[in-house]
Each structure stands twice: as structure tokens, then as C-alpha cells.
Amino acid sequence: MKYNTRPQAILLLADGTIFYGKSVGISGTTFGEVCFNTGMTGYQEIFTDPSYFGQIMVTTNPHIGNYGVKGDEVESDKIMISGLVCKNFSFTHSRPHSESNLYDYFEKQKLVCISDVDTRALVSYIREHGAQNAVISTDGTSLEDLKQLLYKVPNMKGLELASKVSTSSAYYFGDENATYKIAALDLGIKRNILRNLAKRDCYIKVFPFNSSVEDIMSFEADGYFLSNGPGDPEPLVQVQEVTRQLLNTNKPMFGICLGHQIIALANGVSTYKMFNGHRGINHPVMNIITGKGEITSQNHGFAVNREELEQHFDFEITHYHINDNTVAGMKMKSKDCFSVQYHPEASPGPHDSAYLFDNFVENISKNKNK
Known part of the structure; x- marks a missing residue:
């Protein structure tokens, strides 16, 4: 998908704060507790870690997808995060031993991902205001509808997963x-x-x-x-x-x-x-x-x-x-x-x-x- 043809996407936090970005091309709306990982590498291990089930992942590394994916670098049989928020999403990859690009990996499992978000500002906001529920949407769902849907998402405290x-x-x-x-x-x-x-x-x-x-x-x-x-x-x-x-x-x-x-x-x-x-x-x-x-x-x-x-x-x-x-x-x-x-x-x-x-x-x- 060409960069300038990607539709606008939205990240809405439970306290009403909004961050805008671009869809990487997978249409949908997904919910979870927003959190961030500061690792510079290992994104595939993160995405497939069952401990991240029910969470929207924000990656602080500005480039995600640049080394593709590999079948033996997973921690479970599928992607476990609810969705991904990143700064720069790499549709191409350069590692010789990679088996696929990250977009195809996400597309097969219909993982909603938004890029071009000011992740430095987002992570600073989460650090200051704490972890909270959020929704990311790339399918044009109205803001009011997203607010109503997000209100019904259970809090992680007390949640058995x-x-x-x-x-x-x-x-x-x-x-x-x-x-x-x-x-x-x-x-x-x-x-x-x-x-x-x-x-x-x-x-x-x-x-x-x-x-x-x-x-x-x-x-x-x-x-x-x-x-x-x-x-x-x-x-x-x-x-x-x-x-x-x-x-x-x-x-x-x-x-x-x-x-x-x-x-x-x-x-x-x-x-x-x-x-x-x-x-x-x-x-x-x-x-x-x-x-x-x-x-x-x-x-x-x-x-x-x-x-x-x-x-x-x-x-x-x-x-x-x-x-x-x-x-x-x-x-x-x-x-x-x-x-x-x-x-x-x-x-x-x-x-x-x-x-x-x-x-x-x-x-x-x-x-x-x-």
C-alpha cells in the first residue's frame, strides 16, 4: 500500500485523549489496555507473548518491521497483542534469514495496527497518567461510537485472562x-x-x-x-x-x-x-x-x-x-x-x-x- 493512500486511524484513550495516525492497511477496531515496551529489538517475541493478551502495544523503537519475521522466533502459536501502535511501520525488510514481512504476518491474523503516531508524546502521556484502556480504529468508526464501546471494556484490575x-x-x-x-x-x-x-x-x-x-x-x-x-x-x-x-x-x-x-x-x-x-x-x-x-x-x-x-x-x-x-x-x-x-x-x-x-x-x- 502506498504511503499517501493509507487512511487515517485513531487511538482513543479511556480518559478521552486522542492520538491520530495512519492505518497500515488492515481495517478494524480493537480494544485493550494500552502499554509500551522499550525494547529496541524482539518485536516478534513481544507480539506472540501470551502475557500481552488483552493489551494494545506501543513500541518506543521508531522502526518496526525492518527485519521481518521468522517462524522460530515466536513465543506461542499466534499473535497475542490486541493491536499495535508505532511510529514508522516498515513494509519492506532486509534481514537475509527472514521468512516474511511484518505486514503479511499481521494481515494473516487481522491484527489492527496504526503507524505515524507521535509515540514519544504518547509514551510520555502514559507514563504521567498511567496505564488505561484504549481503542484503536482504522475502519472509520465514529468517535462517539468508539467512546461508547470503550466505556464497556472491563478494567485490567480484577480481569482473569x-x-x-x-x-x-x-x-x-x-x-x-x-x-x-x-x-x-x-x-x-x-x-x-x-x-x-x-x-x-x-x-x-x-x-x-x-x-x-x-x-x-x-x-x-x-x-x-x-x-x-x-x-x-x-x-x-x-x-x-x-x-x-x-x-x-x-x-x-x-x-x-x-x-x-x-x-x-x-x-x-x-x-x-x-x-x-x-x-x-x-x-x-x-x-x-x-x-x-x-x-x-x-x-x-x-x-x-x-x-x-x-x-x-x-x-x-x-x-x-x-x-x-x-x-x-x-x-x-x-x-x-x-x-x-x-x-x-x-x-x-x-x-x-x-x-x-x-x-x-x-x-x-x-x-x-x-
């Missing part, structure tokens, strides 16, 4: 002859998490988010993993209860992102919706145990209550986010359980946090050899 992205039936990943067996609860699991576990001699059975304790334990796993995922962790009451019962087996447990929050809730520590979440690939985290800083990939809009965690008799904070001191990692004192708020599987350049998978497998090995 794990059921929208979890597998509907259990499946296996890895070598069935591997040394260790792991039961993973799929709250929106990223594919690279499974790869990281499999290459550490683990055979994984991935269970739907609403699996019973009996179903999970029937696999006779050596350890349990709670995955990342979208939405508010508080409504996942059944998952919290399952987590409590799995902890009582005294087998090692590891949680990432939403799984980290579920472990806290299962032990009476609350979570809260952040004014603005952490979404990017260079977030600084301090490892309290080693005294070393880590460059991490993060994607979350909820966090664990630090004050409650510090007062809890059975928890120790292991990591914190250097920018705002929010909880980035924790472990239990009476159980072989630890978790982090960030994504050690992402490794967007630095591999600072890959050791967490090693630690989990080491815990499993020690527990098996008791």
Missing part, C-alpha cells in the same frame, strides 16, 4: 528419557521457557491452568513450574489453592512472572496493579544474595506487595528492581520454592538470569537424591 491463553489439554515437551520430570502449569507459558528446561535434561508435561492437584500429581513430577501469563492474578483462586497443595508435597517449585505472583497470593501476600508496568529488555535488577546487578527482560503490570513480603515469616526477598525497589524475586524459607518477576528465558542479549533455570534443576537433583 489466563483461561484465554492456556492450553485446553495437557501436552509434553522434550525428551521422555530425560533425567528430570517437570509439571508446568500453563497460565500463558512462553515457548522459550520450555526450551530452557528441556535443554537442561528435563521432560515437561504442560497442564491447563484449571488442572486439579490430582491430575498434576499423577505425572509424578520431580518439580513444579508456574508460568507467566496475562491479567490480574487475584481472580485465579483455584490456581492459588492448587499451588498451596503442591507446595505441601515439598517438591521444588519455580515461578516466573504471573507464577511468581500466584506463589505470593497462595501464601497470603497480596498483589497490586502498578501505575505503569515494567515492559522492556534492559531493566536493572539487584540480586541481594550475590550483590550483583542483572540486566533483565520484563513484562508485567502487577507486582507483589513488598511491605507484606518483608513482614512474612516464611519469605525472603532475593531480588529487587533498581528503578523503583519493587519485588523482583523471592524464596520461601520452609519450602524449596523460589520465583522471579522478570523473564530469565528471554535473554535479549545478556544472559544474566539464565542461572535461575540451573538453580531449579539443581534443587530438583538434590531433592531426588535425598
Whole structure:
């Protein structure tokens, strides 16, 4: 599509603020919580990350699509974001190993995307006024109609979304002859998490988010993993209860992102919706145990209550986010359980946090050899 023939598009925020742009050529209207990611690369991994389900993504990198797409650079089977807002959309790409351009990738899945938006101004506005619901429209829907439709979109606070992205039936990943067996609860699991576990001699059975304790334990796993995922962790009451019962087996447990929050809730520590979440690939985290800083990939809009965690008799904070001191990692004192708020599987350049998978497998090995 020629640049000057693309129709005007609109981004409307819940507070009435409007940003204008251009449609990349896919007609439609879509809703979600608007958020931004500060990563300079990895847009395909972002778009397919189940943790972004229900969100309209604003990319701060001014060029999106310039290196195309590749089939093995996805975190799930489809695009998970509700829509995309960017500055410059590249219809052509230049990476030798890419398999397609981004427009064709979006067109096949009918993802609504608007470009030519002043994303610097938009991100500054979100930073100042906080995350909120929004609608992007490229099909000419009137402003008044968009306002009425947006008013009916539920707030992310209190919204359960794990059921929208979890597998509907259990499946296996890895070598069935591997040394260790792991039961993973799929709250929106990223594919690279499974790869990281499999290459550490683990055979994984991935269970739907609403699996019973009996179903999970029937696999006779050596350890349990709670995955990342979208939405508010508080409504996942059944998952919290399952987590409590799995902890009582005294087998090692590891949680990432939403799984980290579920472990806290299962032990009476609350979570809260952040004014603005952490979404990017260079977030600084301090490892309290080693005294070393880590460059991490993060994607979350909820966090664990630090004050409650510090007062809890059975928890120790292991990591914190250097920018705002929010909880980035924790472990239990009476159980072989630890978790982090960030994504050690992402490794967007630095591999600072890959050791967490090693630690989990080491815990499993020690527990098996008791």
C-alpha cells in the first residue's frame, strides 16, 4: 500500500485523549489496555507473548518491521497483542534469514495496527497518567461510537485472562528419557521457557491452568513450574489453592512472572496493579544474595506487595528492581520454592538470569537424591 493512500486511524484513550495516525492497511477496531515496551529489538517475541493478551502495544523503537519475521522466533502459536501502535511501520525488510514481512504476518491474523503516531508524546502521556484502556480504529468508526464501546471494556484490575491463553489439554515437551520430570502449569507459558528446561535434561508435561492437584500429581513430577501469563492474578483462586497443595508435597517449585505472583497470593501476600508496568529488555535488577546487578527482560503490570513480603515469616526477598525497589524475586524459607518477576528465558542479549533455570534443576537433583 502506498504511503499517501493509507487512511487515517485513531487511538482513543479511556480518559478521552486522542492520538491520530495512519492505518497500515488492515481495517478494524480493537480494544485493550494500552502499554509500551522499550525494547529496541524482539518485536516478534513481544507480539506472540501470551502475557500481552488483552493489551494494545506501543513500541518506543521508531522502526518496526525492518527485519521481518521468522517462524522460530515466536513465543506461542499466534499473535497475542490486541493491536499495535508505532511510529514508522516498515513494509519492506532486509534481514537475509527472514521468512516474511511484518505486514503479511499481521494481515494473516487481522491484527489492527496504526503507524505515524507521535509515540514519544504518547509514551510520555502514559507514563504521567498511567496505564488505561484504549481503542484503536482504522475502519472509520465514529468517535462517539468508539467512546461508547470503550466505556464497556472491563478494567485490567480484577480481569482473569489466563483461561484465554492456556492450553485446553495437557501436552509434553522434550525428551521422555530425560533425567528430570517437570509439571508446568500453563497460565500463558512462553515457548522459550520450555526450551530452557528441556535443554537442561528435563521432560515437561504442560497442564491447563484449571488442572486439579490430582491430575498434576499423577505425572509424578520431580518439580513444579508456574508460568507467566496475562491479567490480574487475584481472580485465579483455584490456581492459588492448587499451588498451596503442591507446595505441601515439598517438591521444588519455580515461578516466573504471573507464577511468581500466584506463589505470593497462595501464601497470603497480596498483589497490586502498578501505575505503569515494567515492559522492556534492559531493566536493572539487584540480586541481594550475590550483590550483583542483572540486566533483565520484563513484562508485567502487577507486582507483589513488598511491605507484606518483608513482614512474612516464611519469605525472603532475593531480588529487587533498581528503578523503583519493587519485588523482583523471592524464596520461601520452609519450602524449596523460589520465583522471579522478570523473564530469565528471554535473554535479549545478556544472559544474566539464565542461572535461575540451573538453580531449579539443581534443587530438583538434590531433592531426588535425598
